[in-house]
Structures are given as C-alpha cells and as structure tokens.
Amino acid sequence: MKKNTQLLYLLTVWTLFAPLNVFAARNPADDIDPSAASPTITYLLAMPEPQTHYFDVEMQLRNIAAVTQAKKNGYVDIKMPVWTPGSYLIREYAKNVEAFTATASGKPVPSEKIRKNAWRIYSGDDNLTIRYRVYANELTVRTSFVDSDHGYVTPASMFMFHDALKNQPHRVVVQPYKDWKKVATGLKPVAGQNFTYEAADYDILVDSPIEIGNHETFQFTASGIPHTVAMFGEVEYNPQRLAADYKRVCETAASVVGEHPCQDYLFIVHHIPPGGGGLEHLNSTTLETTRYAYATESNYKGFLTLVAHEYFHLWNVKRIRPIALGPFDYENENYTHMLWLSEGCTSFYEDYILRRAGFHTPEAYLGIVANDITQIENQPGVRLQSAAESSWDAWIKGYRPNENSANTTISYYSKGSVLGSLLNLAILAGSNGERNLDDLMRYLYTEYYKKQKRGFTDEEFRRAAEQTAGRKLDDFFTVGVNSAAPINYNAYFEPVGLQLTNVAARTQDGFLGAGTTVQNGKSIVTSVRRGSAAYTDGLNVGDEIISVDSVRVGDDLLRLISGRRIGDKLTILVNRAGLIRKIPVTLTANPLVSYRLQPLPNQTPQQKALFEKWLFIQ
Template sequence: MKKNARHVYLLTLWTLFAAFTGYSTPRERTDEPTPPPAPTITYVVSMPEPQTHYFEVEMQVKNAASATNARKTNYIDIKMPVWTPGSYLIREYAKNVEAFTATANGSPVRSEKIRKNAWRVYSADNDLTIRYRVYANELTVRTSFIDADHGYITPASVFMYVDALKPLPHRVIIQPYKEWKKVATGLKVVDGQAYTYEAQDYDILVDSPIEIGNHNSFTFTASGIPHTVAMFGEVLYDEKRLAADYKRVCETAATVVGEHPCTDYTFIVHHIPQGGGGLEHLNSTVLETYRNAYATEASYKGFLTLVAHEYFHLWNVKRIRPVALGPFDYENENYTTMLWLAEGCTSFYEDYILRRAGFHTPEAYLGIVANDITQIENQPGTRVQTVSESSFDAWIKGYRPNENSANTTISYYSKGSVLGTILNLAILAGSNGERSMDDLMRLLYTEYYKKQKRGFTDAEFRQAAEQVAGRKLDDFFTIAVNSTNPIDYNAYFAPVGLQLVNVAGKSADGFLGAGTTVQNGKAVISSVRRGSAAYADGLNVGDEVISVDGVRVGDDLLRFIGGRRVGEKLTVLVNRAGLLREIPVTLTQNPLLSYRLEPLPNRTDAQKALYNKWLYVK
C-alpha cells in the first residue's frame, strides 16, 4: 500500500518528541491497575470410611478477599443452609457439621462459630481452605447419607457458602470411596477431569443432588432430551418396560407447557425397606420407593404417579413459581400462600398426566378424583384452616403433625390437588372447551419465567387464571382457596355432565371417633376426632383403654364398639398417666362421607363433548 510522505515525516517527529519527553498516548499507558483475578470456589468431597457415615469436605476459596469485605473487616463468614428448597422445614443442617478448620495460603488461621449455621474465619488473605466433616446417616430425599453401600448428597446439607460469592461458578470434585465407580448428578461434567462437576452459581449447586456408588443405570430419550435413571438398591424390574413407561410419562408431562427447558435430565431412585417420596430439582429428581414397587400393577402405577409428580415440577415450581420460591434465602423461612398451587396442583397433574398417557382409564381417573374429595371433606381441619393458610404455615405445621393435626389443618397437597381439578374444570367451562389448565401453565411459563424471569404474586396468578378462564373466578378464589366454607363441587362438575354423590348412606351404627394403636398388647388412643363422642365426652390421646362396660378390651377397641347404636351409652375404663378413670361416652352419628362421581341424567351433547375434552376421550 502506498504511504503519504507528509504523514511519515510528522509521525517521525512525534516519535522523537515522545522519546525525549516520556509522553505516551492513553492507550499505551502501562500504569493502569490490573483487575484482580476472579474468585473461584471448589469443593473436594471424600469418603475414606463410608461405614462411619461421614463425608469429608474441603472448600477451597481462591481470590476471595477482593470480592468480599475481608480487606476491611479482616474476616470472612462461611455459612451452611438451614433448609433445602422443595422441603419447607428448617432442618438445621449445621447440627451434623464437626471439625471445622481454616487455613489461609496454607497456614492455619483462627475461626469461630458465630451463630447456629455460620463460622467466621479471621483472615484477609485471598486464598482460604475450609475443612469440615458432615455426619450423614439419614436416607431421605431431604438429607444426606453414606454407608458401606453408597453415598447420597443433598447439597444444602453438605456444601457451605460465602454470601458474596453465591452468584459465581462453584466446582465439585468427588473422590469416591475406593470400591465405587459411579456418580449420578444433574451437574455439568468438567471435560477431561474425572468426577469433576460445575454449577454456574450456588443456587444451581444446591439444586443438584449427587448419588455415588455402584448403582445400576439405564437411559432413554424423551422429547429429544437424554434421560438417565440411577437405580440404587437390590430390586427386580423389567428395564425395557420401565424405560418405555418413564418415556410415556415424561413426554406426556412435556405436552402441558409444550417446551422442555432442559438439555438433560437425571432420576436418582433409592429402593428402601420402607418410606417413600420425592424431591424436585432443576434438571433432576430424587425418588424413594419400596423395593417391591414394581411387583404389582397397583404399586407400579403408584410409582409412576411419583415419577409424574416430580417430573412435572420441572415446570411447576422450578420455573412456574410463586415469587417467594426463588431466589432463595437459605437461612430463613421463605413464605408463600401458594404451595397449594406449587405442590397441590402438581399432585393434580400427576394423576391427570397418567390419565392422558393411558395408564388410567377415564373411570379410574374419576375414582381418583372422588377419593381426593372424600379425603379432604372427611378431615375436620378443612373447616378450620384455609389452603392458603396451610401453605403459609408449612414451616411450622405441615412437616410437624401431631395427634390433633387432622382436627386443625388441611394438606396443601391433597386440597391443592382437588383445587387443580376444579380450576381445570372452571377454565374448560368458561372457555367452552377452548382452554384448560394447560393454557394457564403456558401463560405463566411464558410471561413470568421466560419474559420477566421471575415468579408471580398471588394477584398476578389470579389475573392470569381469570384471563385464561374468560371470566371472574370469585367462587374459586374466595371460597375454595381463601375460606373454609364448603365448596359447591357440583357447580364445577355439572358442565361435564357429572354429579358428586355421597354413597356412604346413613347408618344406625354408633361412632366413637377414637383411633388406637397397639402398644405392648394394649389399645392406646392415638387420635380423637373433633366433634365425635370421644372428643365431647373426654377420652384423651395417650389413654390406655382397659375395658368397655366392664369387659376387658385387650388390643382391639373397635371390636367392642361395632354394632352399637347411635345414642348408646358406654362406660370406658382407661389408664391415664397411671390413674384409673371411668369415662361415660354416648355414641354419635358416623360423620364420614364416601363420594362417587356419577353421570347426570339426560346429559346434553355439549356436556358429553366437554367431558371427552376433559378426559381425553376420543
């Protein structure tokens, strides 16, 4: 390229001037401060003696001082969550932590515990290493566990954090026990580094459980997404059938919103002697079920119901969520009045998904709906606590039931499932079958998760529901959600040509209202129903029932009550705290209901068409 002579001359003069004066242009200056390197957080988890139920954790925090206030305060606080999202109870995970120590740049530094879940490390150095042990001997979906057979990590109960560093990437290096070869988790694998994983921030880490051991696993593809199932425990199952049915459930669940938000998904399944449940995560779930879960058709469908519930949380809760459910405060309760939507409507969808996938016949699904209504209407607490109050009080009541809970509370799971059913029917009827609950889920997903990137308020949810229904929903929100008044179920079922009928009938048999358990061959009262004879006449929880009308009871109280009539008087001898008491009791009418959904006579073509739309009848 040809150069201009005058330009070359002036450039030469400028170069000589700069050389003598030391002047340089701004972009050539070299005295600008170099930005400090970004902090990094790495956890190294080892388990050298799994039979002792301990995880050994090394938390490496690099370049921390520059990103926190440590330069000013000369300390940095390390915290442990007190609960895990999806399980609304303060669990005090720090109770299982011991041997907390800290080093800075390789040298020991002073640390002290400053509150139940926080440790203060006195150092302004950039590089800290925190070491501690976690006792893990409670195998649930909410807690961590390790023994000679496998290890399971609920991240909130194992991984500490620094407040200011939560938005940064967090890396996890698993060092499996020497005989273990497999790790299952939804965390992203770090290429080229064995057993090394990374989360884009602490919230993602907390949302990514980890299974370690020699579990069996299989894979399948659903909605174009690879799915892995890690199976812990000795259990017999048909892998081909199970994989196919997982696929059916997952693909049917994905049709609700119509978009799958994941690039991969992991099921961790624990097969245990007793208990069960699940906990949802962003791209994974943990399920607990019995070892014989696949042995009968009934138990098999029960397990698929659990799969459907936790999988649908991918959308409802993890992305479609009340505003309180993320970002999370890991040190305190996170209150919402809409767990009936987050959990209860997911319970509604678990059965609705199985109906749509063909696992339930329409008749079987109607039986499930009627049983759900029977359950909540037979609980005295449904006239005491609203479902929105139940949601808010999950932290103090939902996970801490006592002998009086049935009298004073209602489950946001069970009543929320019923509310999902009637809201779906309200939308179907209000839109003449053009829209359903699915459309409400899609609207919430698109507007708040994708567009506004946040949760929604109670008012915003109601507005969205009424928009989709095409009418005001005062009857639903005022009565069903925010009061304890009876729900007019038939107003919801009539548009699909059904009526809810109590088939229990009126019995002349008397009703005591006391539940018992057997303790050392004796009948001990374990619950007393509000409004019953036992409640009114003063039988108490903890009373050992010795005799009825002078006849010794043994361990079967109900045998002495059966056949007695309403209004009949009994004398019940009890041992109460070591003292004998004679309690006169007058039997009352049995208040228990048993509902069934039946076709209305002379159903119209419009009702039949809406019924078919509702239950996916072709």
Template sequence: MPEPHTHYFEVEMRLSGFNKKTVDLKMPTWAPGSYLIREFAKNVEGFEALNGGTKVPATKINKNTWRVSTKGKDLTVRYKVYAYEVSVRTSFLDASHGYINGTSVFLYPDGQVNLPSTVTIVPFNGWTKVSTGLPSVAGKEFTYQAADYDILADSPFEIGNHEIFTFTTNGVPHEVAMYGDANYDAKRLMADMQKVTEEAVKVFGELPVKRYVFIVQNLQNGGGGLEHLNSTTLQATRSTYGTERGYEGFLNLVAHEYFHLWNVKRLRPIALGPFNYDQENYTNMLWVSEGFTSYYADLIVKRSGYTTVKEFLDDMAAGITSAENSPGNKAMSAAESSFNAWIKQYRPDENSYNTFLSYYSKGAILGMLLDLEIRKSTNGAKGLDDAMDGLYDEYYKKKGRGYTDNEFQEGMEKAAGHSLNSFFQKYAYGVETPDYNAYFATVGVQLVDVNKDSNDPLLGAGISMTSGKPVVTSVTRNGSAWQGGLNVQDEIIGMNGYRVTEDINKIIPSYAVGDVVELVVSRGGQLMILPIKLLKNQTVKYQAQMLPNATEAQKKQLQAWLDSKK
C-alpha cells in the same frame, strides 16, 4: 468418603480472590422444596481453615455461620459432615452408596451465592459411578461445574455402583440412576417413564433443560421425592414395582416430581427464589406449587394410559372424601396451610387431623375445580393447561421472576374469561365447601355420598394396639369421644363391664346412635370411668358416577379433560 461405613463426607473448600480480612461461610438451614428448618450445620464437625498450609482463625458466630480470617490470601477450609438420615431432603452415606443433597453438605460465602464453583467427587474405592444434573468438566473424571450456589445446592449426587439407563424425551437425554435391588423391569420402566415425561411436556409445550436426571433409591421402606432444577430424587420400596397398583404409584411419583420441572422450579411463587437459606421463605401459594402438581400427576398418569377413567374418578372421589372428612379442612384454608407449612406440614402431632389439611390434598382438589371451571367457562376451548402455560410464559420466560398471589389469580381469570374472585375467596382463602357437582356436571359426572342415609354411630377416635393394649392415638373434634372426654394416650381397659383386648371401633357398629358406652381407661396410670354417648357418623363417602343422562357435549368435555393433550 474414605470410610463410608462411618457415614462421614470429608469436604475441602477452596476459595480464591477474597481480599477482605475475613469471610463468613454459611450452611443453609433448610432444603428448597421441603419447608422445614432442618439445621444442617448440626452435622458439621472438625471445621478448620488454612492459608498457605497454616491454620488461620475460624470462629463460629451463629448456628450456621463460620467467620474465617483470610489475611487477603487464598483459603482452604476443611470439615466433615455426618450423613446418615434416609431422606430425599438430606444426605446419606454408608458402605453401599453415597447421596449428597447440596444444602446439607456445601457451604457458601455470605452474600455471594452468585459465585461459580467446580466440584470434584472422590468416590470410595471400588465405586465407579456418579450421577448428577451438573455438567461435567471435560477431561476431568467426576468433576462438575455449577454456575452459582443455587445451582450447586439444587443438584444432588448419587455415588456408588448403581444401575444407569437412559431414554430421550423431546430430544433431551434423560438418565435414570437406580440404586438398590428391586423387582423392576428396566426395559418396561424406561419406556413408561419416557411416556410419562412426554405427556408432562405437552402441558407447557417445551422442555427447558438440556439434560435431566432421575435418582431413584430403592429401599426396604421408602417413599417420596424432591424436585430439583434439572433432576429429582425418588425413593421407593423395593417391592413397589411388583403390583400394578404399586407400579402405577411409582409412575405417579415420577409424574409429580417431573412436573415440578415447570411448576415450582420455573413457574413459582415470588417468595420461592432467590432463596434465603437462613430462614423460612413464606408463601400462601404452596397449594398451587404442590397441590396442582399432585393433581397433574394423577392427570398425566391417566393421559399416559396407565389408569382408566373409572380409576381416575375413583381416586378423585377418594381424595375429596378424605378432605371433607377431615376437621382440619374447616379449620385452615389452603393459603393458611401453605403459609404454615414450616410449623405444620412436617411436624404433625395427634391433633393435626383437627387443625390442618395438607396443601397437597387441598390444592389438588382446587386445581381440579379450577380446571373444570375454565373448561365450563370456555365451552371446552381452554383448561388449566392453558392457564398454567400462560403463567409460565408470562412470568418465567418474559419477566424472569415469580408471580404474586394476585398475579396467579389474574392468570387463572385470563384463561377463564371472567372473575374468579369468589372462587379464590371462598375456597383458597376461605374454608367453604364447594358445590362439587356444579363443577363435575361440566363433564357429565356426579358425586354420590353413599353414607347419606346411614344412621350408624361413630366413636371418633383412632386406636392402635400397643404391646397388645388398645391405646388412643387421635380424637376427632366434636365427635363422640371428643365430647365424652376420651384423650390421646388413654389405654382402654374395659367397656360396659367387660375387658377390652382389641380396637373397640370394631365393636361400636353393634350399638345404636344415642347409646352410652362406659369405658374404663388408664390415663397416666390412673383408672377412670368415661360414659360416652355415641353420636351419628357424619362422615361422607363419595363415589363418582357418570350422569345417567349425560349429553354428548358433556361426554366430549370428559374426553378432552382426561385424554392426552394434542
């Protein structure tokens, strides 16, 4: 990275022992953990191959493959990678630091991902630190070993002058590489991250790594993370640590990505490993891989003592409210949402709200309901922790492979002690609405819809002020705006004979259900009048409350559910 301000990594790849006349070198099209074809080869430039210092033919034969002549001798390949996308899923380089996510930088010989490699990082002049989950080569600075390409691709690098602090969990050293200025207290953060990781370990009873690395990038605008085999990359806004809610949110992100150390990186759907880096790797089970992880992140933060019972239940109720108000919740099941991740999750449009509910949110709800079902069925003797630990032991530790859809269901049923086929068919593979209170009664909790008796109208359209003009950004299926013919990108000029200069959703509550509002809109420069009959607001707004007559047994179940696992 001799000129980091130009955003180019310069890569040299040396291959030895290849005896065929040619070798095909490939670059992945996607990054495991982020289910979208990203076409990383688009950022490769200046590809050349040398044999003993002499250039040899190198031809690109498809979008991500170069065929190189070896002449039966050792080979050196050189290329540059443009890296200037701020994301945990891609690579980035500028004058302040470098970040390498392996799938977007490293090539591999076709069909030989099992080959080991040694990687040497040459930091820019003045940069003194490299953080990665790969083990170091003794006696060689910034040199690391990867047992195979999967591990190389799954071990990001943070390069620069970042702050490093460490803590130990279950005897395993954890490194935190903090890039960027931010308002965090390192001593407090170190202690709290340690507590979160300790709570996560209790679910499975073991920590299956010898070392773990958190790469944290503090940015002007940032958020999200990506899991790896023994590390993770997290992005946060610089100010996120300054409020208790923001700080709690960061700990939730830590818990989420750390829980992936088990759920996905080891306990996984059978389709997610070994990877096909050329194309989509389809599975119905991302609602478990990501949704359960989201549920456990909330649970781990609660068990660690950073949220109260009320805060946990409020967040739970808000998640259910959001899901039940989304038309996409009735249009696509959790399994379908998972399978369609490649074309839906990372490619939202103005109609996504009507057609798609993220497997993160839907899966988190289903994970919680399964937890409560298992607790109810076993009278509190078991919960989702036991089911997940049982699957981890069976498929990761004993069989060394991922689970099928049916095997996952069987693992849940084993913990519950009875068939869960109805649950899976209705809620995971179907779109029926669960009887939430039938599940929450187990822990003495009830959901109350505070909108139940309201008779307010709702337009059913999202509106944003664009250059001072109210423009429609979304239209809710079967709502007032939908039925009245309002379109996304319509500019609202007037309503009922008056000029409009604000979001009319602020005005709609002054009308009654059944009233007709006459909108003047500009659609592609053409003025038109749309009479829209206002329909009743059908959205729910759930609050979680303790049952006034909750029994001691229900209170005990609530405590066992939300308290630290002993």
C-alpha cells in the same frame, strides 16, 4: 475463651484433623494463578471411611479478598444453609458439621462459630482453604447419607457458602470411596477431569443432588432429551418396560407446557424398605420407593404417580413459581400462600398425566378425583384451615404433625390437588372447552419464567387464571383457596355432566371417633376426632382403653362398639398415666362421607363433549 488461648486451641484442632485430610495429595485449585481477578470456589468431597457415615469437605476459595472485602474487614464469614428448597422446614444442617478449620495461603488461621450456621475466619487473605466434616446418616431426599454401600448428597446439607460469592461458578471434585466407580448428578461435568463438576452459581449447586457408588443406570430419550435413571438398591425390574413407561410419563408431562427446559435429565432412585417420596430439582429428581415398587400393578402405578409428580415439578415450581420461591434465602423461612398451587396442583397433574398417558381409564380417574374429595372432606381441619393458610404454615405445621393435626389443619397437597381439579374444570367450562389448566400453565411459563424471568404474585396468578377461564373466579379463590368454607363441588362438575354423591351407607350405628392401635395387647388411643363422642366426652390420646361396659378390650374395640346406636351411652374404663378413670360416652352419628362421581340424567350434547375433552377421550 481468651483470644490467644482460642488461637492455640484452633491450631491444635487443625493439627489433629490434618492427618485425616484426604485432599493433601490432590489440590488442583492450588495451581490457579494468584493474580487472576475472578474468584473461584472449589469443593473437594471425599468419603474415606464410609462406614462411619462421614463426608470430608475441603472448600477452596481463591482470589476472594476484593469480592468479600476480607482485607477491609479482617475476616470472612462462611455459612451453611438451614433448609433445602422443595422441603419447607428448617432442618438445621449445621448440627452435623464438625472439625471446622481454616488456612490462609497454606498457614492455619483462627476461626470461630458465630451463629448456629455461620463460622468467622479471621483472615484478610486472598486464598482460603476450609476443611470440615459432615455426619451423614439419614437417607431421605432432604438429607445426606453415606455408608459402606453408597453415598448420597443433598448439597444444601453439605456445601457451605459466602454471601458475596453465591453468584460465582462453583466446582465440585468428588473423590469416591476406593471401590466405587460411578457418580450421578445433574451438575455439568468438567471436560477432561474425572468426577469433576461445575455449577454456574450456588443456587444451581444446591439444586443438584449427587449419588455416589456402584448403582445401575439405564437411559431413554423423551421429548428429544436424554434421560438417565440411576438405580440404588437390590430390586427386580424390567428395564425395557420401565424405560418405555418413564418415556410415556415424561413426554405426557412435557406436553402440558409444550417446551422442555432441559438439555438432559437425571432420576436418582433409592429402593429402600420404608420408601419415602421425592424431591424435585432443576434438571433432576431423587425418588425413594420400596424394593417392591415394580412387583404388582398397583405398586407400579403408585411409583409412576411419584415419577409424574416430581417430573412435572420441572415446570411447576422450578420454573412456574410464586415469587417467594426463588431466589432463595437459605438461612430463613421463605413464605408463600401458594404451595396449594406449587405442590397441590402438581399432585393434581400426577394423576391427570397418568390418565392422559393411558395408565388410568376414565372410570379409574373419576374414582381418584372422588377419593381426593372424600379424603379432605373427612378431615375436620378442612373446616378450620384454608389452602392458603396451610401453604403459609408449612414451616411450622406441614412437616410437624401431631395427634391433633387432623382436627386443625388440611394438607396443601391434598386440598391443592382438589383445587387443581376444580380450576381445570372452571377453565374448561368458562372457555366452552377451548382451554384448560394447561393453557394457564403455558401462560405463566411464557410470561413470568421466560419473559420476565421471575415468579408471580398471588394477584398476578389470579388475574392469569381468570383471563384463561374467560370469567371471574370469585367462588374458586374466595371460598376454595382463601377460606375453610364448604365448596359447592357440583357447580364445577355439572358442566361435564356429573354430580358428586355421598354413597356412604346410611346407618344408625353410633360413632365413637377415637383412633386406636394395639400395643402389647393393649388398645391405645392415638387420635380423637373433633366433634365426636370421644372428643366431647373426654377420651384422650394416650389413654389405654381397658373395658367397654365392663367387657375387657384387647384388639376388638371396634367389635365391641359395632351395633351400638346413635345416642347409646357407654362406660369406658381407661388407664390414663397410671390412674384408672371411668369415662361416660354418648355415641354420635357417623360423619364420614364416601363420594362418587356419577352421570347426571339426561346429559346434554355440550356436557358430553366437555366430558370427553376433560378426560382426553378420543
């Protein structure tokens, strides 16, 4: 497109978009003294037609020419992040941006998109106003959403930035839809200005989600800090019980490090049919759970586990962090080998916190630890991918599983949770019960977050762990973290008087190794376990299993296989992409384990004492 034609096109787009501009009547940043030396960045966020799933954003940049070198360059580049911290996947937020226009001192100026997430504004002016729209119709903790019921903003997916201005204060003015009365966010409110908030820099803005609508709220105080819970969705709950249990969880989590880093804290809770997990932030979190989260004791404990996980991220990740996790590069992957620590050990603490707070009995907690080990040991990928590799590959594998992922990968969440348990035990045993994993967390928090004001390297973490344990931890790091070799679990459990035992029933029944689902009365293969009969003999994901030894299969495949012995030979008839195939299969032994932690006979007094310290038994 020729330059003159491009300018005409851009002016036309701006003119068409101008009637939709809900900001025209209110432009507080226009009152800023143009001679002021410090640049200001203000976003006006509106949702005039929420049923269309659009947010309208106006980004006002004032007194920026000197900082951005706009006069020298003749242009300014504005960018949209491609991911959000805490969710390690490139999400390409710019795909939802449209109708980008710019004005300089009130006059339209040309602009063009120069990369997938960057726009160039051809102006050297000191004062720019940028307008764009964001389509937001994906309600997750990692994305933005608006409809006729409420709005939710993940800031990385909504607010653009300029590299040279990221360390300046950023202000957000929310203009709720006409019938909406509430805004919940961890951003600091600006005194005397309704729905106006400020962040000290762009990083804090990105770390502060925003809920807009008519949500219910309740408050409680934990560790002397005011906490607010913003509840979206129709759900029945007991606010007194919920507030009391939040308080128990939060105060127990805070006791790990012993210092609360916030002046206030916000939980945004979405009650939606599929649930969805959570995402941590600097002084807030967003949780997604079902409308039945409080209906049964099992569901309720599951929800409190989610609360404990995301709340403990206040320390582990947001402040105790690998050096790669901040300051962030919002345009590229931020690699680390230590997500097993940041996420996995937080998964360890979610259950350990609930045990310490009295929600789990010691026996129940032992069952959780054993089940965690069972889960990873039943996944073939545990022998192929280490926890460190899993952490590094989060960007390409962790959030993009396929039908073969269980054969080739292990989750840094699940493997990391087990490693957290083992490291806790190693420190407890190495220090003769004087220290545990809490002491390592306190050291990392004090030394790197508070004193050095940075994250730590892999080697610094290892040195700190060994210093806390009072001994070398070669087996833990070489075998547990950095390899896919089998772990000698009982070396960790013996000091507390326990042994890990496989209690899976011994049987001569044969094992096929194909996961299936029934679709319209047909048995469809959805997964094939590495090393199993199905894997070796050639069943494929997507095959429709028609018959086993000439017996028609519907939803009863397991019944037809049941009772067959190891080494039995079957003929399986499948429909593969419209072609009928006969697959001879020889059944193998069942490789699945089921672990339990059981007391060692003749436990010593020292083992019993360590056991009680481990599980906080008074």
